[in-house]
Amino acid sequence: MILLRDDATDTGYGLALITTDLATPSPKLIARYTWRWSIEVxxxxxxxxxxxxxxxxxxxxxxxxxxxxxxxxxxxTVIWYVLHGHHPRDAADHREQAPWYTTKADPSLSDMIAKLRRTIIAVRFMPIHPGQPTAQEIRTVQQA
Incomplete structure (x- = not known):
């Protein structure tokens, strides 16, 4: 068992890691856990x-x-958001709409999905024009 806590606190431990791997040093086990965390999320x-x-x-x-x-x-969805859906104000707008997210710095997957849904809905209700959309139409859809 490995018990971890922030250096700034002296009250309890923030994380307990349990493993059956007794041969691997603790720092490597902690690194393995941090690598695995993004997969779990x-x-x-x-x-x-x-x-x-x-x-x-x-x-x-x-x-x-x-x-x-x-x-x-x-x-x-993530690739679409990075290439076409991201706007620098996304996280700030979310903080304004949900003030309890005071530390929100980056958009979450649910934010990306919501923006993709809004974009798809906006495209479905745009008037149909023959040929390719104009640059302004593309920007409007991206900013939806």
């Missing part, structure tokens, strides 16, 4: 926000495709 968000793992599949092929497809959707 991704899996939890994918399940909670995108329904990854909730499919009621019966065939082997469907079972093997469902979770990877959900994780692809997660990846595509």
């Amino acid at each position: 991704t899996c939890a968000e994918a399940g909670a926000l995108l329904g990854v793992g909730d499919a009621r599949n019966r065939t082997r092929a469907a079972i093997e495709r469902a979770v990877p497809f959900g994780l692809y959707c997660y990846t595509i």
